Amino acid sequence: MQVQAASSSVFLSAAKPVWVSASAPPVVRVNSLYTAKPSSLNSDSNSMATAAPKWAQKTITLPPQRRGCHLITPKILNEIGSDLSEFKCGLAHLFLHHTSASLTINENYDSDVRDDTETFLNKIVPEGRSAPWKHTLEGPDDMPAHIKSSMFGCALTIPITNGKLNMGTWQGIWLCEHRDHPTARKVVVTLNGI
Amino acid sequence: MQVQAASSSVFLSAAKPVWVSASAPPVVRVNSLYTAKPSSLNSDSNSMATAAPKWAQKTITLPPQRRGCHLITPKILNEIGSDLSEFKCGLAHLFLHHTSASLTINENYDSDVRDDTETFLNKIVPEGRSAPWKHTLEGPDDMPAHIKSSMFGCALTIPITNGKLNMGTWQGIWLCEHRDHPTARKVVVTLNGI
Amino acid sequence: MQVQAASSSVFLSAAKPVWVSASAPPVVRVNSLYTAKPSSLNSDSNSMATAAPKWAQKTITLPPQRRGCHLITPKILNEIGSDLSEFKCGLAHLFLHHTSASLTINENYDSDVRDDTETFLNKIVPEGRSAPWKHTLEGPDDMPAHIKSSMFGCALTIPITNGKLNMGTWQGIWLCEHRDHPTARKVVVTLNGI
The missing domain is CATH 2.60.120.460 (YjbQ-like)
Structure with a gap:
């Protein structure tokens, strides 16, 4: 996980897909998302449906x-x-x-x-009248x-x-x-x- | 399924993925599409290939x-x-x-x-000549x-x-x-x- | 596979998903990409993870x-x-x-x-002063x-x-x-x- 100094948010790496829930104010509702990888979801078809594009x-x-x-x-x-x-x-x-x-x-x-x-x-x-259009x-x-x-x-x-x-x-x-x-x-x- | 008054189209919910075929004139060929969910397609690999991003x-x-x-x-x-x-x-x-x-x-x-x-x-x-550019x-x-x-x-x-x-x-x-x-x-x- | 005359690149058809490696100069690093289809990757979960959106x-x-x-x-x-x-x-x-x-x-x-x-x-x-704004x-x-x-x-x-x-x-x-x-x-x- 990386924390970037100039940003108010964390940006999670793809290695650990995590949903960050909406604890921030409405305008910045979610700061970081990554799709759960299908390979990690094959065991759970409900999750897969959620994460499918x-x-x-x-x-x-x-x-x-x-x-x-x-x-x-x-x-x-x-x-x-x-x-x-x-x-x-x-x-x-x-x-x-x-x-x-x-x-x-x-x-x-x-x-x-x-x-x-x-x-x-x-x-x-x-x-x-003043316009040059053809x-x-x-x-x-x-x-x-x-x-x-x-x-x-x-x-x-x-x-x-x-x-x-x-x-x-x-x-x-x-x-x-x-x-x-x-x-x-x-x-x-x-x-x-x- | 929802029908919206101000629109000429129906927008199908994800719960029932359906392809609307092109019966409208060319400019508005397809009014509503949803991907078939992978979970509902697992039984048919041909369909899955079609719907895969x-x-x-x-x-x-x-x-x-x-x-x-x-x-x-x-x-x-x-x-x-x-x-x-x-x-x-x-x-x-x-x-x-x-x-x-x-x-x-x-x-x-x-x-x-x-x-x-x-x-x-x-x-x-x-x-x-009249331009102010540096x-x-x-x-x-x-x-x-x-x-x-x-x-x-x-x-x-x-x-x-x-x-x-x-x-x-x-x-x-x-x-x-x-x-x-x-x-x-x-x-x-x-x-x-x- | 199609080769288009006016272009410096080849654009591979979906039938044969192939990654073109970066042999071109940095600005035009990759000329043609297609996702590997999930159906062709089911046998290899590592590849699937790579190609998943x-x-x-x-x-x-x-x-x-x-x-x-x-x-x-x-x-x-x-x-x-x-x-x-x-x-x-x-x-x-x-x-x-x-x-x-x-x-x-x-x-x-x-x-x-x-x-x-x-x-x-x-x-x-x-x-x-000269601006007409309300x-x-x-x-x-x-x-x-x-x-x-x-x-x-x-x-x-x-x-x-x-x-x-x-x-x-x-x-x-x-x-x-x-x-x-x-x-x-x-x-x-x-x-x-x-």
């Missing part, structure tokens, strides 16, 4: 939302919460199926932060939407710890809708872990 | 391309397509080995979108290239569903070359799934 | 740093290096628990690149910090090959501190592989 995948449809940044953590948890609880340790991957919206992680409390972020995006990506067939908001999508990205990967998304206290999942016309948006969620 | 990793070399944004989905699929077909459900991770180019997902149809994105990047990151030894396009690389990022994670990259109809993989001089670029592709 | 998760606390971009590869490796060595092939995921700092991958050699990137971020995101309660540097966090992102996924992070020669992990007041920052590291 699992995959889950689902397509979520988010309802149409106005242009701007929206906190969607509750919507996502409503869709995947009960499935997350099957994972002690893992990763949740969210993948937006669109090129004119984006997913990002940011502040979950003050809606002004979301409004200011939308203000920033509109300030930095020119739109309308791609204008789908409206003045379309090319700016594509650019904003690449700036923030269309995918997120979030750690899973003890059955929950392991985000910071002030972190939330945002869907940023970059088009003027609200459209339903599809997100492929992939869960992987033990 | 697999990892694949490969370094791809992309040919030199001119400064700008390039659609590389066909090149990537040419390299990994037959390997992807081994995965029912999983994630594909692409990692560019460079700090003056980037990977992003955006529109796959109109090349004007790629040209306009290059226009945007050049507009937002100053280059040449790092200029490698040429006027070098420091702007580093900044653009962090703006769009050097890595992508894309869901795999039924042996294919599960992207939206209009999504494609772009390599954005930020240097003036075309250079071959290396991408480490890691596939993980069942 | 492993998960590790740990929360690292990074010491307070001044506003700007900081190379943290050595700090991260100091925390996870011995654990990385347990993985032949996999992915390392780093997730920052904050909304006013970011993680990115960029140049690891010349500190001017980090200074210039900070210059860019301050140039592009207005701060102080969210100002936590100081003039707070809203700009949130925006910068979404621009660069709070998470990284890096391939693991032969027990090491498989990054390019010039790539390093940066923590970008966007607040004026230095604060300790938490990073959840999740390792997954074989």
Whole structure:
């Protein structure tokens, strides 16, 4: 077992697989996990089932939302919460199926932060008469939407710890809708872990 | 089994592992997957082999391309397509080995979108005499290239569903070359799934 | 076995799981890996243990740093290096628990690149009297910090090959501190592989 000075946690070696139970505060619920090796579990099929890697995948449809940044953590948890609880340790991957919206992680409390972020995006990506875009067939908001999508990205990967998304206290999942016309948006969620 | 109202899909609980076959349109090919648990598969070694987690990793070399944004989905699929077909459900991770180019997902149809994105990047990151950069030894396009690389990022994670990259109809993989001089670029592709 | 023309590597099919040993230069240490299938390993419990998927998760606390971009590869490796060595092939995921700092991958050699990137971020995101933000309660540097966090992102996924992070020669992990007041920052590291 190693104890690292700069860290609040211990990181157990694979030689001795041990589950560290959640005695820390919620934000840092589990500091160290290793899968029990199948070879050490062959004698106990219940343990093996617990430690076996699992995959889950689902397509979520988010309802149409106005242009701007929206906190969607509750919507996502409503869709995947009960499935997350099957994972002690893992990763949740969210993948937006669109090129004119984006997913990002940011502040979950003050809606002004979301409004200011939308203000920033509109300030930095020119739109309308002053914009130099060639791609204008789908409206003045379309090319700016594509650019904003690449700036923030269309995918997120979030750690899973003890059955929950392991985000910071002030972190939330945002869907940023970059088009003027609200459209339903599809997100492929992939869960992987033990 | 749970049916969630806001979703077009069912998400099956781990208690009853079931493969949902692809009756939906191509974009949403599979809505819900869970690995069969090894414990329930011990009696059938063929099924176990199918459900066992697999990892694949490969370094791809992309040919030199001119400064700008390039659609590389066909090149990537040419390299990994037959390997992807081994995965029912999983994630594909692409990692560019460079700090003056980037990977992003955006529109796959109109090349004007790629040209306009290059226009945007050049507009937002100053280059040449007006630029305030200290790092200029490698040429006027070098420091702007580093900044653009962090703006769009050097890595992508894309869901795999039924042996294919599960992207939206209009999504494609772009390599954005930020240097003036075309250079071959290396991408480490890691596939993980069942 | 397939040999792909545009690539320097071979990508072995799942039918014949083979470990390719590291004869290539360090940057491209392993070109192709596939997990040995459990079904083919049942007769040899030692091999099975080696090939069994492993998960590790740990929360690292990074010491307070001044506003700007900081190379943290050595700090991260100091925390996870011995654990990385347990993985032949996999992915390392780093997730920052904050909304006013970011993680990115960029140049690891010349500190001017980090200074210039900070210059860019301050140039592009207005701060102080000229800024249009509504969210100002936590100081003039707070809203700009949130925006910068979404621009660069709070998470990284890096391939693991032969027990090491498989990054390019010039790539390093940066923590970008966007607040004026230095604060300790938490990073959840999740390792997954074989």
